[in-house]
Amino acid sequence: EAGVAQSPRYKIIEKRQSVAFWCNPISGHATLYWYQQILGQGPKLLIQFQNNGVVDDSQLPKDRFSAERLKGVDSTLKIQPAKLEDSAVYLCASSLASREYEQYFGPGTRLTVT
Amino acid sequence: AQKVTQAQTEISVVEKEDVTLDCVYETRDTTYYLFWYKQPPSGELVFLIRRNSFDEQNEISGRYSWNFQKSTSSFNFTITASQVVDSAVYFCALSVPPSGTYKYIFGTGTRLKVLA
Numbered sequence: 451e452a453g454v455a456q457s458p459r460y461k462i463i464e465k466r467q468s469v470a471f472w473c474n475p476i477s478g479h480a481t482l483y484w485y486q487q488i489l490g491q492g493p494k495l496l497i498q499f500q501n502n503g504v505v506d507d508s509q510l511p512k513d514r515f516s517a518e519r520l521k522g523v524d525s526t527l528k529i530q531p532a533k534l535e536d537s538a539v540y541l542c543a544s545s546l547a548s549r550e551y552e553q554y555f556g557p558g559t560r561l562t563v564t
Numbered sequence: 565a566q567k568v569t570q571a572q573t574e575i576s577v578v579e580k581e582d583v584t585l586d587c588v589y590e591t592r593d594t595t596y597y598l599f600w601y602k603q604p605p606s607g608e609l610v611f612l613i614r615r616n617s618f619d620e621q622n623e624i625s626g627r628y629s630w631n632f633q634k635s636t637s638s639f640n641f642t643i644t645a646s647q648v649v650d651s652a653v654y655f656c657a658l659s660v661p662p663s664g665t666y667k668y669i670f671g672t673g674t675r676l677k678v679l680a
Contacts, residue, residue: 453608492568492655492670493609506667539607551597551659553668555609 452476454556456542462562468530471559475523475544481505483553484517484527485541493541499525500547532563566591568658570671577646578679585641585674587656593617598632598639599657599668609655615639646678 455474463469475482480501485493496515497507501522510517514533519525529536539560543553567590577583589598600612613623615632623630627644643650653675657668 490672492657492672493668494670495667498667541607541609543609550661551599551614552611553609554611555601558607560607 454542454544454554456540456556456559458559459557460560460562462564463532465534465563466531468528469532469561470526470528471540471542471561473525473527473542473556475525475542476554478546479544479554480522480547481545481550482519482525483543483545484525485543485555487539487541487558489538496527529561532561534563537561537563566593566596566658566660566669568656568669568671570654570656570674572674573672574675574677576677576679579648580645582642582644583646583676583678585643585654585656585676587639587641587671589637589639589656589658591658591660593660595660597659597661599659600630600639600641601655601657601670603653603655603673605652612641643676646676648678648680651676651678 457472482499484496486496487493496510497517498505499519502519515529517527539558541555541558543555545553569588596617598615602610613630620632629642631640653673655673656671659668
């Protein structure tokens with residue numbers, strides 16, 4: 451069974467530029483999550499989707515971050531414009547709707563903002 | 565407010581030693597879930613275990629064991645006879661699903677280095 455796929459794995463941009471990350475969850479997983487993991491910290495949930503609907507985006511900085519999951523499968527997370535403090539690993543995870551306690555994580559995208 | 569504390573930032577052990585990773589959590593809810601995840605150098609978070617607040621039985625899985633004590637709000641993780649492949653960052657997480665969604669609150673992680 452293929453795992454959660456993310457791309458790109460690494461990205462370096464200058465502040466005020468825009469960037470987008472892509473995630474393809476495990477087939478059949480209705481729930482998709484985006485986390486931000488700053489160096490030395492645990493992951494922090496940014497947004498959670500159930501199919502193509504947003505369940506929780508309370509910690510998403512909506513002035514610069516946006517995410518979508520239009521067809522209820524893959525998802526994109528965008529930052530526009532990026533700030534230095536956005537440097538982090540962005541992790542995507544997915545789970546079955548009936549087993550949300552068991553999240554499967556992708557390898558992450560490491561973003562460096564200079 | 566919910567919080568997870570992993571006071572050990574980094575632990576180094578020699579292969580075959582036993583090691584315990586500490587996790588202390590805070591929540592006022594009576595229903596909650598606790599998790600341990602492993603993050604190897606590749607970056608992915610690997611699910612290890614889930615415990616709900618009503619199940620205080622300790623669990624053993626091979627060389628891994630978990631000790632859940634509600635009286636001290638702790639959920640500690642022990643690796644017996646550690647191996648180099650155990651080297652990783654380990655995260656403890658808490659989830660309180662009042663509305664049925666599982667939002668994880670992670671600790672800051674403990675980096676385990678197992679030396680050959």
